[in-house]
Amino acid sequence: MTIETGTISLLGTTALLFEAPGELSLGTQQRLWALAQEAEAWPEVREAVPGMNNLMLSFMRPxxxxxEIEARLHEAWLAVTPLARDGRLIELPVIYGGAPGPHMADVVNHTGLSVDEIVERHSAPLYHVFALGSHPGYCYLGGMDPRIATPRRKVPVLSIPGGAVSIGGAQTGVSASDGPSGWNTIGSSEMCFFDPQKNPPALLQPGDVLRFRVEKVIR
Known part of the structure; x- marks a missing residue:
């Protein structure tokens, strides 16, 4: 079902996905956060999970x-007020290039920028955490300089370590645990992003702000 404010599609019999209209932005994410907060109070909804420019609703039963639910979702999207969260600012020390950043040369080749220029542009912004997903503790970030955008790798890497700082398309992120990846790893950090013994177990939450601090550059 396509509506003027976005697209709604079914995910099996007990979930649906609402894809917000327009380009990815902090304002859109703030509206999705607010929509998720409202939808979670609906009696049919088991969970409302914001993603990047989308919202998934899962139900107790089909x-x-x-x-009626689609119409209610449509109306709520039109009426909702963006939810501005007072998140924390987290500084993340990063070693760029060398063995910690094995795909830095690929980003250099694609962008035509030097290592120093890439590091400068990557570490300059304040990144807002838009959503959590992919694997426990992983955060999707908004705000990367488009000049360092680099396509995902044609052949994924079978395993990158937790703490790997990577670029995939127009986004950047930090791996919370060891695992496969199709992104370009340009650096590494030792910060722990997920600890099941803590509450909440994920270090970052939507609305938090992440700053990459240059600890070292290996050329």
Missing amino acids: PSRLA
Whole structure:
């Protein structure tokens, strides 16, 4: 079902995905956070999970009046007020290049920028945490300089370590644990992003702000 404010599609029989209209932005994410907060109070909804420019709703059981839920979601999106969260500012020390950043040369080749220029542009912004996903503790960040955007790798890497700082398309992120990746790793950090013994177990939450601090550059 396509509506003027976005697209709604079914995910099996007990979930749906609302994709917000327009380009990815902090303002859109803030509206999705607010929409998630409202939708979680609906009796049919088990969980509302904001993603990057989208919101997934899962249900207790297959809804009998799906059209009514879609209409309610449409109306809520039109009426919702963006939710501005007072998140924390987290500084992340990063070693760029060398063995910690094995794909820095690929980003250099694609962008035509030097290592120092890439590091400067990558570490300059304040990155807002838009959403959590992919794997426990992983945060999707908004605000990367488009001049260092680099396509994802044609052949994914079978395993990158937790703390790997990578670029994939127009986004950047930090791996919270060891695992495969199709992004370009340009550096590394030793900060722990997920600890199941803590509450909440994820270090960062949507609305928090991350700053990459240059600890060292290996050329």
